[in-house]
Amino acid sequence: MKRVLLVYPGYIVREQPLNILYIGSAVKAAGHAVALFEISAYRRRPLRGDPYRVIKENYEKLCDRFKPDVVGFSVMSVNYRIALELARLTKRRSPDVRTVFGGIHPTIAPEDTISEAAIDAICRGEGEASFTEFLAALDRGGDYTRIPGFWTKRDGAIFRNPMRPLIEDLDKIPFPDRDLISPARLQAELYGVNLLSSRGCPFPCSYCQNEYLMDLYRGYGRFVRYRSLENVFAEIDQVLQKYHPSRLSFSDESFTLNKKRLEEFCERYTRRYSIPFLCQTRPDLIDEATIRTLKEGGCDFINMAIEAGNPRIRNDVLQRNITDEQIVQAFELARRFGIRTGSFNMIGLPEEDLSTVWDTIRINKRLQPDRIMCTVYMPFLGTKLGEDCLLEGWLEHPVDDAEIYYTNIAIKHPTISGRTLFGYQGFFDYYVRLSPKLYPLIHLLRWAYQLLPKTSFGLPSLLRATREGLINFVYNMKRILPSRGFFMKTR
Numbered sequence: 001m002k003r004v005l006l007v008y009p010g011y012i013v014r015e016q017p018l019n020i021l022y023i024g025s026a027v028k029a030a031g032h033a034v035a036l037f038e039i040s041a042y043r044r045r046p047l048r049g050d051p052y053r054v055i056k057e058n059y060e061k062l063c064d065r066f067k068p069d070v071v072g073f074s075v076m077s078v079n080y081r082i083a084l085e086l087a088r089l090t091k092r093r094s095p096d097v098r099t100v101f102g103g104i105h106p107t108i109a110p111e112d113t114i115s116e117a118a119i120d121a122i123c124r125g126e127g128e129a130s131f132t133e134f135l136a137a138l139d140r141g142g143d144y145t146r147i148p149g150f151w152t153k154r155d156g157a158i159f160r161n162p163m164r165p166l167i168e169d170l171d172k173i174p175f176p177d178r179d180l181i182s183p184a185r186l187q188a189e190l191y192g193v194n195l196l197s198s199r200g201c202p203f204p205c206s207y208c209q210n211e212y213l214m215d216l217y218r219g220y221g222r223f224v225r226y227r228s229l230e231n232v233f234a235e236i237d238q239v240l241q242k243y244h245p246s247r248l249s250f251s252d253e254s255f256t257l258n259k260k261r262l263e264e265f266c267e268r269y270t271r272r273y274s275i276p277f278l279c280q281t282r283p284d285l286i287d288e289a290t291i292r293t294l295k296e297g298g299c300d301f302i303n304m305a306i307e308a309g310n311p312r313i314r315n316d317v318l319q320r321n322i323t324d325e326q327i328v329q330a331f332e333l334a335r336r337f338g339i340r341t342g343s344f345n346m347i348g349l350p351e352e353d354l355s356t357v358w359d360t361i362r363i364n365k366r367l368q369p370d371r372i373m374c375t376v377y378m379p380f381l382g383t384k385l386g387e388d389c390l391l392e393g394w395l396e397h398p399v400d401d402a403e404i405y406y407t408n409i410a411i412k413h414p415t416i417s418g419r420t421l422f423g424y425q426g427f428f429d430y431y432v433r434l435s436p437k438l439y440p441l442i443h444l445l446r447w448a449y450q451l452l453p454k455t456s457f458g459l460p461s462l463l464r465a466t467r468e469g470l471i472n473f474v475y476n477m478k479r480i481l482p483s484r485g486f487f488m489k490t491r
């Protein structure tokens, strides 16, 4: 038996990180001892000195108590820096502890990741079987260098193994182990407890890593896979009985892709449960029958990505292939059937200028989703669009630090200045919610806000604290903005 410490180096804000919880249950089922370290409680970073100090101190305390043999990190690119710091700390403390990086980052950037001295192995793609095979090999002192899906090091050599076939029958894997995280993280407003009823998404949007994953897995099984409804309901039963959430949410990338399954799911869900659920999908996968099915099935909130209001940016640049009409229809149908909506949007996209940022504001203004998310585009490796931007030198600050992903502007956009993007990100909701008559005032507030530096990197502590305090203030004030166009005339 090995002692395995799992690390989720991101903040759990709404959805729980099911990937590391799936790894946790697989490792437990294989008979190992498991603990999880996650950093949500240490979100406020020290203003002086090492920004990771508090995280490291708490990590060390857990290592002293738990004494891991293996530490497994789940790593998105935005969390790579913290993960690496913790891996280095682990190796400094005890060189014999094995460090493994899994998740999207090592999957798309395997060479960079494995070449780090503090990282002993990486897992590319799904990790349940690969990681447990690795642990079993360590346990019996056997060969751990030929495990599919795993790249490992031994005596200075790197062993790069082919991918492991995708898990064909998702019903066979244990449910994610939610006992690993604190109960406080299982009651997220609007999201409650989240589940995945399927894996994989068939759409090749240019800013997402899906297409890369589809290519990587070509010949290794079906990419989009569904769990049986019996299996999903058994997990819901367990979740309701153990954690008593007030809501459920589905993290499936396009929940309404398979209409026949959706109908059966909703019909059975509403007979079994009275608790509402949230899901997300693409606007072009919504029509009246689908909305009716969802409504009757207990769905009360749908997230849909608009991404860009300008059709050319949305379709030629982002490869979404979704028309304005489809977006308008999807949001209006949801409203008509009494399902609340959330929109996801990005600004600072390639080929964008201020006029297209305004297209995105305008379409949101017309639709008045109940929740609006606006982030500044970040180019990632493993995405067509991101790699082009990286080649063109778009990245001014690394995207490998979780702190940057909302309000630190990492990119140098060719036509829109970083400060302007920072301003529009902060005031996006204000433009959407308030009457154009108030725009002069919003412009003024935004300009004042834009006097703040566009990132927190390297700022003296007082300036940094002021910047972060003001960002929080502007963010929190959004809550009192009228939703549904209280001041508006544009609908």
Ligand code: B12
Pocket (backbone or CB within 6 Å): 010, 011, 012, 015, 016, 017, 018, 019, 020, 022, 023, 071, 072, 073, 074, 075, 076, 077, 078, 079, 100, 101, 102, 103, 104, 105, 108, 123, 125, 126, 127, 128, 131, 196, 199, 207, 208, 209, 210, 251, 253, 375, 380, 381, 402, 405
């Ligand atoms: C659900 C989801 C989220 C959820 C939960 C994230 C999570 N950690 O689970 C939430 C909403 C929190 C989220 C947030 C963000 N996300 Co997100 N998200 C996804 C999404 C749609 C699905 C991920 C998922 O659950 N898949 C299903 C699970 C079962 O598969 P998996 O994650 O691949 O996990 C398997 C393997 O990777 C491996 N594995 C994972 N961890 C480990 C650890 C070890 C030790 C081992 C051995 C194996 C292993 O085994 C797992 C089980 O088989 C992906 C898209 C995608 N196609 O993957 C984007 C994606 C991961 N997200 C992305 C981004 C950019 C973000 C945000 C930065 C967005 C933003 N601007 O706010 C934030 C960052 C949050 C943070 N904390 O830092 C990018 C990541 C890009 C990158 N290179 O880092 C992706 C790839 C989408 C994209 N744009 O291409 N996200």
